Amino acid sequence: MSLSSFDLLLSAIAITAIMMLGTTNIGTNLRLYALHSLLIAAATAWLGQTRHEPALFLVAAIFALVKAGFVPWFLNSIIRQVGGHSDSGAFIPTALSMPVGIALLGANNVLAQRLPTVINGDGGNIGETFALSLITTGMLLMLTRNIAVNQVIGFLVIENGIYLFSQTQTQGMPMALEMGILLDLLVAVMIAGILLFRIKKNFEHIDISKLTELKD
């Protein structure tokens, strides 16, 4: 199996996501996320080039601005105010979560073969694997971290996976819809930031493994 250069770009996206599993430092995590989002913006621009859709350049630009620029900066500033720079990890050691993420990438390849491929061409089956791998990586990030900022990052990675899936496997969503989702995401991240402040204020920490009162 030989990979085209677009597939290599997609694999780089997945690899940066999996690298996030391997760090405990939230600052590094955010930088990796910014890189990861930048790569997705690049992939979007690439698709715009091959499909001759200039609108995708605009989407890529705004995507890069929001996800690689504003969101990491915003979360970083929250971390600075709330505190908690490193995350010891929950359930499984941080060192182990990266190999698990790689194993899930393989599992996603199996899953991708079960899914119907909508278009052939750029991406295709291997692109499906990488997009799904982003979703599972995001899930793993949310499940194995304690500091609430990491849940936000995990959620953003899942969102990126869904975006990548829609871009590579379909003809892409309408531009208005993409913009709407980006706006929603922006609002979600800001609300998450406010919530983090509230949690910190009420509980004096943002460690979700200690928030276990949500039950009868």
Add this chain to the structure above:
Amino acid sequence: MHIADLKPLVPLSFGLFGSGTVVSIFWGHRSNNTFLSGVLFASCLTLLIGVLSSWPQGFVNGPYPIFLGGLVPFAQHADALSLFFLFILSLVGLSIALFSPSYLEHFKEHFHPGIYWFSLFVFVASMAQVFLCADAISFIIFWELMSLSSAALVITNRASHTAKKATIIYLGATRVSTTLMFCGFLWLHALTNSWSFADWSTMRGAGLLPLSIIFAGFCIKAGTWPFHLWLPYAHTEAPAPISALMSGVMVKVAIYGMIRLILMSNTASVSLALVAIALGAISAFWGILFTQVEGDIKRLLAYSTVENIGLIVLSIGLVLLGKSTNVVAISSIGLAGCLFHVLNHGLYKPLLFLSAGAVDWGAHSRDLAKLGGLQRLMPWTAASFFFGSLAICSLPPLNGFASKWLIYQGLFSLSVGSNSISDRTMAIALIALLSMIGAMSVASFTKVFGLCFLGTPRTPQASHAKEMPLAALISQHILIACCLVLTFGAGLIVDGFKPIAQGVLPKYDVPAMLPQPQLVVALAIPLILFYFVLIIRGRSNVKYFSTWECGYGKLPLRSFIDAASFTRPLASLFGLVIQYRTENQIQGRDRRHFPDTIDVKAHQVLWVEKFFYSPILNAFDALGKGLIKLQTGSIHIHLFYVFATLILLVLIGTQP
């Protein structure tokens, strides 16, 4: 002016119900009960006249686009069957309207007149509309309105914990009933692609299973064994007029549904008929057995409702059996018996509930152990309760006798007219069972009447009992008058069922004789002779004793005969079913001859509750306790549930 010109009075009565509802929403807390009773009386009277003028052709109003912007047509289709049930409803409505204002004084502290009257108007109007629905969607909408508003009425006395428990049990029963009905309705819709009852009735064979499910739903609402559980709770806790309405009319709505959907369809099956007969016979026996041990008047009346509903369901089973084996005589007599018993029970049961309410109002107790000697203090109530007891025990010549006589006749003709030996055996066994039930109902109503009205008052409360105001007495006398009309016109009534029977049976022919007038004369002659003998002999030989002393001289109040004394012999006879036990505790130093205290407690194991409902409820409880462990409170675990579900769904949704 021709009588048929009065047909529009039926929609007008709905307008009156509606205005009553509006008044009770906005001015319910300020307006007095008398005014709202007046509105109820006027609307029921309008309904009654409208119903009588449209008999037997009926009418069709609408369809009006009300629900879902006209998606579901809403119309009033009245045929003879609907008019028959509306007639009962309007009569009972009239009498409770007269009874309510003075009775409600009793609940003054714990009841909200706005909620009560709003629910009552919604209850009566939705019940009336249920009889007029010709399609399943509007039927189920008004059925639900009826169930929910009656639940709101059961909990009129909001301070009482037992009322809350009763409401929860009743609501549970109605939920299960509606669910079953809805499943059956959806199934029938899938089979016929129509919601109209008329389209469903033409189906053959395939409709049997959905109809059986609907039958089960109706059985729960009607309160047949083993679904009778809610009746004793709800009827006891509701105010007397509501019990009268629920027992007299609401449980009959389920009977109406059975006639409309099952008897009027072409799907007649022997197995369903046998199930109906078995359920009817068991409920009749079970209900009357439990009246023996009950010490609360209204609870006893509720069990008696179980018995009567059992008889009605049994006769529905007879009709089905006659239809499926094509024996006209059995199905005709069964139908006449069913309808006549519905009519009778719809009149004398409200009468008994209203009289029981009057006792509760006057003596502030429903416990037979605390009453007694009320005949002298409340003579009119005593008279109406006595009349109701005679009628419900089906003693000749009253109307109860006529309908039970018809059911007996149906069983007789089954025992001689059927070809299968098993049917004949069953019929003879049922005749024996019915006669036992009749005897036991005489026993239990003797117990109630004796303990409540005869003897001497056993508590100070009972000795200060007073008669209710005139309007409340008139309300009971309306029902007595109706029962008397039915008594003398029994033959005419049976002929009058012909328009109803046209929709149900190919041919309606009741060969049974109803010798009511002759019976009246035959029974009246000895009574009159006895009276004259008394007058001629004068009162010279009459000796006076204090009541119920049995030759022992004057008994202290505490050693009087009470409900338990009546209960013991029968309870020990049917010990297997009733499981009635008394525990004696004698305390004191020299226990044998000079005890300090003697404590006798009676308790009873409720069989169905213990072996049928408790395991189900406990299983749900255990399931809930097991499932709550899934809720750990950890955000990680909850996220894991979400993700695991997502992946599982992807795996299920995709093909390899």
